[in-house]
Amino acid sequence: MELPLGDGTIEPRLDHCDVTIADPPGGETVDVRTAAERALDDPLGPSLADRVDPADEVAIVVTDVTRTAPDDVLLDVLLDRLADAGIGREQVTVVIGLGLHRPMTDEEIEAMLGPHADLAVNHDPESVVQVGTVGEDDVPVEIGAPVANADAVLSTGVVEPHQYAGFSGGAKTVAIGAGSESLIRYTHGPEMLARDGVRLGRVEGNPFRETIDAAGDLLGLDFSLNLTHGPAGVLGVRAGEGRRIVRELASIAREALSVPIDRDFDAVVCGVGAPKDANLYQATRGATYVALGDRNPLRESGRLVVPAALPEGAGVGMGEQRFYRRLREADDAESLYETMREGYEPGAQRAFVVARVLRDHDCYVTNSDAPAVVEECLMHAEDDVADAIDPGSEVLVVPDALNTLLVDAT
Known part of the structure; x- marks a missing residue:
């Protein structure tokens, strides 16, 4: 199993899990x-x-x-x-x-x-x-x-x-x-x-x-x-x-890009890679695209795992810093979501969407250069994908979470 990380790849081992890989048809490419x-x-x-x-x-x-x-x-x-x-x-x-x-x-x-x-x-x-x-x-x-x-x-x-x-x-x-x-x-x-x-x-x-x-x-x-x-x-x-x-x-x-899903999973590994995993603002798209798409493949309390390099930490742009501040200053996802329903500054919308997901699912960001930033933002940091998943879990791996559409098999 190969997943993107920055400009390279990693090969996490999930030997003690039941792993399904979401592999879109792909289509014919053109010059x-x-x-x-x-x-x-x-x-x-x-x-x-x-x-x-x-x-x-x-x-x-x-x-x-x-x-x-x-x-x-x-x-x-x-x-x-x-x-x-x-x-x-x-x-x-x-x-x-x-x-x-x-x-x-x-x-x-x-x-x-x-x-x-x-x-x-x-x-x-x-x-x-x-x-x-x-x-x-x-x-x-x-x-x-x-x-x-x-x-x-x-x-x-x-x-x-x-x-x-x-x-x-x-x-x-x-x-x-x-x-x-x-x-x-x-x-x-x-x-x-x-x-x-x-x-x-x-x-x-x-x-x-x-x-x-x-x-x-x-x-x-x-x-x-x-x-x-x-x-x-x-x-x-x-x-x-x-x-x-x-x-x-x-x-x-x-x-x-569509992949039919016919059952629920304990965890979903969301591949992102460069350029989107340069910072936490962009990398969280992997988690929100999966959980807020046409078909959420997670069981209740299932977790999202996003391997992301994060060389820029939370991100340095105006929107990225607003996102970071909202998550960093929040006590929990539910209260942040309710507060932000009253309004927020442009750029902070990614914090709103992340909070919406975190109300139902824990998110683990692995393999990053900025674990402290991740921990500040209501998420969990782990060194490797395997460290974020319990043995015996049923796991869906989405190697390209930003370009895979999970749809209901029925």
């Missing part, structure tokens, strides 16, 4: 560049050439270091097509969609974007322009200045399972990644996250997704180039209108 070029040749909606003008200043919003995406390849293909439309590199700004995550370093940007790193700027959530409002409460929709000042707005991104949006990608890369606290506060607040349709893997009838798409309309998102991936690699690439891209790629992902 990213070839698939991206074909997607641009046959877009969902108007072509890229129809959405830009040779005189345009163009902003391309890309994902940040917390996502696994070949942004360099997608960006390279987009720049080639923009050149064909008469738009030169000097007319393009690449905006890294940080949301409230920490800024990427020059070295990280170089590694992510290669020869196009010189075009990139980190999004600044405090330098934004309001472009309208969404929702019954007229929530301000604000966007970073480089995007607001552009004549055409494009995006790359990944359509992958997302705790709130159902699947990420489409307008989310821009509206959240290059937006401000106002929209994040609204979409990630307790009222929104408590709605029935806000669920991992659900796109249709999902109020979170609908709000993000409406914000994308206000922001003037003209064209997207997104992909979806499975355990073996990239499964598909689509280009064009964001809503249509997300629906089509989500369908491909569901078929490739």
Whole structure:
């Protein structure tokens, strides 16, 4: 049994347990560049050439270091097509969609974007322009200045399972990644996250997704180039209108990533790996994706085990630090959850969701560089996966918890 840890792997031994491995079908993989070029040749909606003008200043919003995406390849293909439309590199700004995550370093940007790193700027959530409002409460929709000042707005991104949006990608890369606290506060607040349709893997009838798409309309998102991936690699690439891209790629992902579950387990081991296990904020997605998905596979009082490297500890961004403070200062999960139902600052929503899970299940984080941080945050730290599981347990191992959809076998 092999599990991801940082950029490497570990091979925990659970010899005295009954182990089941959740192995998604995986699907057929594609070459990213070839698939991206074909997607641009046959877009969902108007072509890229129809959405830009040779005189345009163009902003391309890309994902940040917390996502696994070949942004360099997608960006390279987009720049080639923009050149064909008469738009030169000097007319393009690449905006890294940080949301409230920490800024990427020059070295990280170089590694992510290669020869196009010189075009990139980190999004600044405090330098934004309001472009309208969404929702019954007229929530301000604000966007970073480089995007607001552009004549055409494009995006790359990944359509992958997302705790709130159902699947990420489409307008989310821009509206959240290059937006401000106002929209994040609204979409990630307790009222929104408590709605029935806000669920991992659900796109249709999902109020979170609908709000993000409406914000994308206000922001003037003209064209997207997104992909979806499975355990073996990239499964598909689509280009064009964001809503249509997300629906089509989500369908491909569901078929490739779903694993039927027909019984309950004493423990679930949730594989995460880089880049998501760089900090506790991101790594806890492994636990919440499993416990709050379509089918919670745990028995009552069953435990979640997340091997995670945590070289950044809790995380250093604004959202990560708010998450850390909420968990660190709480006495127990139940009281934290009830307190946070009254509201919280953007970024702290991950503490709210973690508290929701911890009310019912203990969470053990193993193999980390920051066990003290884990223990501060209402969770348990152990040196190894085997140390976190009682002998004789029935264990479900999910090697890629962020890209596996556990569904009811019935």
